[in-house]
Amino acid sequence: MLLEGKRAIVTGGSRGIGSAIVVEFARQGADVVLGYFGENDSGYGRASAVDGVVAEVEALGRRCVPVEGNIGEPATAAKLVDAAVTAFGGVDVLSSNAGICPFHGFLDMPPEILQRTVAVNLEGAFYICQAAANRMKAQGTGGAIVATSSISALVGGGMQTHYTPTKAGLHSLMQSTAIALGPHGIRCNSVMPGAILTDLNREDLEDEEKLAYFSKRIPLGRIGQPRDVATCVAFLASDMAAYVTGASLLVDGGMFVNLQ
Ligand SMILES: NC(=O)C1=CN([C@@H]2O[C@H](COP(=O)(O)OP(=O)(O)OC[C@H]3O[C@@H](n4cnc5c(N)ncnc54)[C@H](O)[C@@H]3O)[C@@H](O)[C@H]2O)C=CC1
Numbered sequence: 001m002l003l004e005g006k007r008a009i010v011t012g013g014s015r016g017i018g019s020a021i022v023v024e025f026a027r028q029g030a031d032v033v034l035g036y037f038g039e040n041d042s043g044y045g046r047a048s049a050v051d052g053v054v055a056e057v058e059a060l061g062r063r064c065v066p067v068e069g070n071i072g073e074p075a076t077a078a079k080l081v082d083a084a085v086t087a088f089g090g091v092d093v094l095s096s097n098a099g100i101c102p103f104h105g106f107l108d109m110p111p112e113i114l115q116r117t118v119a120v121n122l123e124g125a126f127y128i129c130q131a132a133a134n135r136m137k138a139q140g141t142g143g144a145i146v147a148t149s150s151i152s153a154l155v156g157g158g159m160q161t162h163y164t165p166t167k168a169g170l171h172s173l174m175q176s177t178a179i180a181l182g183p184h185g186i187r188c189n190s191v192m193p194g195a196i197l198t199d200l201n202r203e204d205l206e207d208e209e210k211l212a213y214f215s216k217r218i219p220l221g222r223i224g225q226p227r228d229v230a231t232c233v234a235f236l237a238s239d240m241a242a243y244v245t246g247a248s249l250l251v252d253g254g255m256f257v258n259l260q
């Protein structure tokens, strides 16, 4: 097992990629604090999903503590770290994964959508990385942070002008925190998923033309599944990647490199 006895926090762990990360971490031997957001945020939160993830973790013989809160607020980061300390005695691994992507055109982008996307995707990641890193530093035994960036850190999207800069920002945040935290033995990396079928893009991929285009552009011939990303996050979080920091790993079936 890659994460035997590790104490982890996963944000956005109730559904999609995050829930797959929670379960993969448990499969690899970790106990997990699962961060999620409740019912009232743009339809993305869905507290009932959490129970299913907790049950899956427990069936694997590990512990899972759900913690609700808006990751865009600094207090949520403290709440997540406190929960890990109370339940497990500390934090060794952070998967900063929570994110939203409310598709919208550029010219009429409401400031509220821009501000919320930046607050959740970028500021939220900053706060939880900072809080977890401070705890890891105090423990004195190092740690691993893996942010869920995106292929969108590298390429644009006409309906994602508010979103892609947050994903480029996460890539940059992991590069800078790798430098700031390396002396404390804390590694910081990111995964860059391509098109992974989740609630985030379910509606977008209902557009058959778009789905056909994506599928054609992916050399491995299929849209990604959450576990495709989760196994890579587990690898980067583990000692198998002990000399990897400041790196980003595309998990996109080859979509990015496929120009022609
Ligand atoms: N689905 C895809 O194709 C891709 C997704 N990503 C990234 O992967 C991450 C996970 O996305 P998906 O699993 O696809 O989405 P999802 O919509 O299935 O899950 C989102 C998760 O984030 C949580 N969340 C939403 N708003 C929150 C808030 N304000 N505070 C705390 N938690 C909040 C939800 O509770 C949920 O657990 C995101 O950062 C997304 O940008 C990156 C590349 C591709």
Ligand SMILES: C[C@H](O)[C@@H]1OC(=O)[C@H](O)[C@@H]1O
Residues within 6 Å of the ligand: 101, 149, 150, 151, 152, 157, 160, 193, 194, 195, 196, 200, 201, 204
């Ligand atoms: C929302 C998307 O369809 C998905 O998310 C991303 O980060 C990439 O832009 C993918 O297309």
